[in-house]
Amino acid sequence: MAATPLTQKEAVVITTNRAPMQVAVPADAKAAAGTKQKVLTYSFASLKEMVASDERAEYLVQSLIRTDSVSLIVGDSGIGKSPFLYEMGIAVAAGKDFLHFKTNRTKVVYVDMENGLRQVERIAQRVSKHLGLESVPENFQFAVGDSICNDFDLGKMLMKEKRGLVIIDTLRSFKTEAECKSTSSATFLKQLRGLARTHGCAFVVVHHLKKPSKEFPGPALEDCPVLEWLNEASGSRALVNQTDTRIALARPKRTNAGTGEDSYEVALVMKSNTRVEGDYGPLFVARDFDPDGEPIGYRLLTGAELLPNDDYRKTFAALPAEFRFTDAKRVLGKSDSSTDNFLHRCIELRLIVKEAGRYRKCQTGKDTVETRPPGDRFNLAAEAA
Numbered sequence: 265m266a267a268t269p270l271t272q273k274e275a276v277v278i279t280t281n282r283a284p285m286q287v288a289v290p291a292d293a294k295a296a297a298g299t300k301q302k303v304l305t306y307s308f309a310s311l312k313e314m315v316a317s318d319e320r321a322e323y324l325v326q327s328l329i330r331t332d333s334v335s336l337i338v339g340d341s342g343i344g345k346s347p348f349l350y351e352m353g354i355a356v357a358a359g360k361d362f363l364h365f366k367t368n369r370t371k372v373v374y375v376d377m378e379n380g381l382r383q384v385e386r387i388a389q390r391v392s393k394h395l396g397l398e399s400v401p402e403n404f405q406f407a408v409g410d411s412i413c414n415d416f417d418l419g420k421m422l423m424k425e426k427r428g429l430v431i432i433d434t435l436r437s438f439k440t441e442a443e444c445k446s447t448s449s450a451t452f453l454k455q456l457r458g459l460a461r462t463h464g465c466a467f468v469v470v471h472h473l474k475k476p477s478k479e480f481p482g483p484a485l486e487d488c489p490v491l492e493w494l495n496e497a498s499g500s501r502a503l504v505n506q507t508d509t510r511i512a513l514a515r516p517k518r519t520n521a522g523t524g525e526d527s528y529e530v531a532l533v534m535k536s537n538t539r540v541e542g543d544y545g546p547l548f549v550a551r552d553f554d555p556d557g558e559p560i561g562y563r564l565l566t567g568a569e570l571l572p573n574d575d576y577r578k579t580f581a582a583l584p585a586e587f588r589f590t591d592a593k594r595v596l597g598k599s600d601s602s603t604d605n606f607l608h609r610c611i612e613l614r615l616i617v618k619e620a621g622r623y624r625k626c627q628t629g630k631d632t633v634e635t636r637p638p639g640d641r642f643n644l645a646a647e648a649a
Contacts, residue, residue, distance in 0.1 A: 321368035324356050324429050324466050327544060328365060328509060328536055331428070334456045335468045336504065338497045339513030343532065344551065344559070345470055346379060346433055348513065351391045351561055352468075353431050357403035360395045363549065363564040370428025373421070375407045377437030384408050394552060394561030418456075422463040433470040435503070443471075443499035453506045469507075474498040484517035486546050490537035509538045516548070529572075530565065570613050576606055580615060586624050 323330050329352075339345045355362035359369030376384055388400045405427070418430065432438050442452035456467045473496050476482060482496040490512050494504045504510055516530040535545035548565045571577045579596045593603040607623065610616040616623050 324368050324370060325352060325362055326366040328511065329466050329468065330508060331466055332460045332464060333466045333508040334453055334460055335466065335509040335511065336471055336507040337468060337511040337513065338471045338473065338494060340473045343513060343515055345513060347387050347391065347559065348562060349431050349433060349470060350374065350387050353429065354388065354391050354401060354404050355395060356429050357401040358395065358397055363562060371403045371426065372429045373405045373407060373427045375430065375432045375438065378433055381408050390558065390560040419459055422459060422465065426463065428465050430465060431468045435469050435471050446500040446502045449500040449502040450506060471503060472498050485512055485514040485533045485535055486517055490535045490543050509536060511536045568615060571609065579606060580610065586622055588622055
């Protein structure tokens, strides 16, 4: 039977992030339209048409933070999560790279429940200088300490003025019940997701690990999948399961102190997991300090920078493009076992490959150590162009 054309009165007008459109209402829903029941309406288009009609950037932070998303960043107390997130937020506000990740410039608000105004001022100023900015960007805004009360309404804030990225530091302080109960977690995340889609923004929620067990310490982040490591996150598992991107931050498993084979410059290890794409990383991050020893920001370690001490880095630099074990031992000037440890570490980091009894430094092709994250996983067409 042919469908009866709908009159103008029988059509429902909906508004998306694009232009308003008229959508036909199924016949069995017409009766419900005159009641208080909610009528579901749908629009149909090809994938190409939908993508072409959406002018927004697909990501805010390349390979990490999508537009219209809710992300969770998890790490232990005292490792530097807040300065790390301030650097991300200020980089997005200024359109600067963040740890070699490209960003799309947008207005950012940082909801800081952890730090006082003076601490925030110091962090923001130091991070801005570290990023090569003369001052904290006007695009980077704050809701700090006492200015945040129990009825702080994210929806009203976004209605009043559009922001592209909202960082909540921390969940425990902002919405305590959402940490403890799975139903509260799911409700809170659903609210954030609705706001993200309605206002075209992204939320990043900062979260803690649960208290570590001395008897059964958690696994090292370098050695396990992100979702497994996040079993150590405090509170409800719904916080992990119902977010789009999960970013894990941890101290490296090897020591940062001392000299020789156990000396490390790495301050943080970062891995992420996104829906569909899965795990990404690990990435190893160093912390930079000013001449007075004050921390100012982070930088991504790549290539030979990842080697744990000066001896290893100097040895790697001095070796030719192709070499044998005896060459490495001579340049390193240590025992067979120490040389084997050095070569094994270089192979782990994809600085060298072993082929037919010889070693070769990675230069080109698939075995190259990348100096930045791979192309935008959410917008590969832009990378190809």
